Amino acid sequence: MKHIVILGAGTAGTIMANRLTRLLTREVRSGALDITIVDRDDQHLYQPGLLFIPFGIYERRDIVRSRHATLPHHVRLLYGEIDRVDTQGSAVVLTDGRALGYDVLIVATGARTLPGETAGLTGHGWYENAFDFFSLEGAEALRTRLDAFPGGRLVVNVMDMPIKCPVAPLEFAFLADWFFTKKGMRDKVQLTYATPLDAAFTRPVAAARLAHLLAEKDIELVTEFNVGSVDGTAQRMRGWDDRELAYDLLVTVPLHGGASFVGRSQAMGDDFDFVRTHKYTLQALAAENIFAIGDATDLPTSKAGSVAHFESEVLAPNIARFLHGVPLAHDFDGHANCFVETGHDKALLIDFNYDTEPLPGDFPFAGSPLPLLEESRLAHQAKRALRWVYWNLLLPGHAVPGLSPQLSMAGKHAAPVETHTFPDPRAPQTKRGGAVK
Amino acid sequence: MSTTLAGVAVDAEGFLLHPEDWTEALAAEIARGAGIDELTPRHWLVVRFMRHRYLATGTAPTIRTLGKASGVEMKELYQLFPKGPAKIAAKIGGIPKPRGCI
Known part of the structure; x- marks a missing residue:
């Protein structure tokens, strides 16, 4: 019997629990694999909704649900406070002294404010x-x-x-x-x-x-x-x-900062307790059977739910590869996709990754009604629909129509407009009006 | 939008395009351009920390990392590099501008 332990039942951890249960359904149903997820309470917060609370648009009941309701039946939700991870002995130690051994550990404990x-x-x-x-x-x-x-x-x-x-x-x-x-x-x-x-x-x-x-x-x-x-x-x-x-x-x-147990776990975190993570595979640098996803990582991309979603599409198959002894895929490109609410029933969409900054254009391809980097009512409606999408598509780990895990240059204009700041020397070199890829 | 400084390619803000072009002599010249006439051992401690971190991790440290891990306190960092410790030390150290991710 193999054990997968997921730390954190927030956005990233919940998506992973759902995806892995589906991807490895035979092993899970036969009892060859069990999945445990650890969190301190049963309150799942839809964090993008926090922005709307001060303006009276959402209330607490609009953005909080039971974690149980978001997790598959085969996954065990265990309440506890994490003391540290024994990265060499492959065990999670809880503050009450309990220890959870694992074959694969997924750190999805997010970021906290300090x-x-x-x-x-x-x-x-x-x-x-x-x-x-x-x-x-x-x-x-x-x-x-x-x-x-x-x-x-x-x-x-x-x-x-x-x-x-x-x-x-x-x-x-x-x-x-x-x-x-x-x-x-x-x-x-x-x-x-x-x-x-x-x-x-x-x-x-x-x-x-x-x-x-x-x-x-x-x-x-x-x-x-x-x-x-x-x-x-x-x-x-x-x-x-x-x-x-x-x-x-x-x-x-x-x-x-990241979760404090990261700092108490050997070789796991950076100066701020974010998990040092491989940019393209999402394997933690501390040990080969540890992976990290979402806000918990130190990756140079946004800490955002869309990123956790794109990462999950890379990480779930990588964990299956790891369990089956197959080399990991280097598939994550830092893709992030954010609706920026601009007020007066408008929003603007930005779409970018490690190498490509947010560019103007149409999304998801040329001629689409959703403009990039430009205010529109449609983007605002999409942002408001995100709450439904979050509970019903993102958390269950379903693909979202029109969204691929890797960034697509379709519809994007590579030539910067009205910019008076400066190019990133590491960004792909482009000719004015030309396409990057 | 790139130019050269002492024969080395830099971007429009004066950050080296290729960190491997960096030399100590170049560092002193960039420092003078940023209003720092002489690089003291305390300056060098910060500049070397920035460069070392960037080469090890691929990311230029932010001011918060400097304050926490460089061995120089925040107050002194601003005395050494009044126009912004992370930005100026990165420029002198020949690495890209710290972006604080995104």
């Missing part, structure tokens, strides 16, 4: 005039505060990369513009977006487009702002370079 790591942030004023929205409590507390906000300076801020869903803070700024416009008090609210990056986003073409949108919506952009400390009493943030930024209401995305 608001306490920024000096002063969780001190005076936390959840009074300074909030995060990456937690259910934060998002709900912020909703109450936004409703009662009399006006003033609202600063949306990212402490540092990497963060989950890197477009979420931009979306928050866009939705805040829409929210206060709808309330008829936009003129009373000064919106500022402060980022440690030197542009609105990490990659040049999308950064130029998003900076343009910020300007259009009268949202001030403050770049290269690395917060050293927050003074909740004086309501100001101080940068390491001594610049100061005052706020009446601060909406921050705190520093992120």
Whole structure:
């Protein structure tokens, strides 16, 4: 009997449990293989929905379900707190002393926010005039505060990369513009977006487009702002370079780290407890029978549900290959696909991977009604439909029509438009108007 | 949009296109261009850390990694490289600009 242990029953872990159960159905049904998934509770959170809580669009009951309801019958859900992984002895040790031996381990414990790591942030004023929205409590507390906000300076801020869903803070700024416009008090609210990056986003073409949108919506952009400390009493943030930024209401995305057990497991994590992972196979560098997926990895792509979904299409067959002694496929290309909500019932879609930055064009191929990097109502409708797609297609591990695990250049225009930032020297060389592949 | 610096290809922001072109003499020249007249041993500690990490992992460290793992505290990092420690140290170390992933 072989044992697969999955750590974390969030997006990535749940997709893997469902995919593996189907892919290895004979072994699972005959009892030759068992799958155990470990989590600390029975509450599965639809994390993309957190963005909509502060604006009263979603409520808690819209984005929380039982983990049991999302997992196949043959998978055992075990509650526990993970102490560490014995990477050489192939066993997971729980804090209550239980040990789970495994033939294959899949680490899918995601990323967590670390608001306490920024000096002063969780001190005076936390959840009074300074909030995060990456937690259910934060998002709900912020909703109450936004409703009662009399006006003033609202600063949306990212402490540092990497963060989950890197477009979420931009979306928050866009939705805040829409929210206060709808309330008829936009003129009373000064919106500022402060980022440690030197542009609105990490990659040049999308950064130029998003900076343009910020300007259009009268949202001030403050770049290269690395917060050293927050003074909740004086309501100001101080940068390491001594610049100061005052706020009446601060909406921050705190520093992120991986699960703490990663740091207690030999050779598993990087400086921030993200699992050191092979870029193309998703095998962990710590041991050949350990794999990682989703936000838990250290891979240079977005921490996002779409990435976990694309990774699962590569990882599930790789785990079957590993169990059958066949070489792993180098199939993952860093593919990410995100709908960016821009307010006023519009959104824009970005599609990219390790080597190809988000480009304009049509999705999924030329002539399709869904534009890339351009606002549309259709993209907004797709973003709202995502919740249904998440519970009914993504989590069960079904393919999503029109979405392939690897990035496709179909419909994309390789020539950058209105960019005044700079090309990544490692990106494929392109001629103006030419196609990359 | 690439130019050359001392005969070596750099991008429009002055980051080396090919990290293997890097030399210590070139580092000193890039530093002067960034307003750092002399690279002290503390500068070198940071620059070598950046370069070593990039060559080992394929990713240029962010400021947060520098603060946590370079052996130099955040406050001092900004004293050494006032215009942005990660960005300037990456440029001097001949590696691509840190992007903080995406």
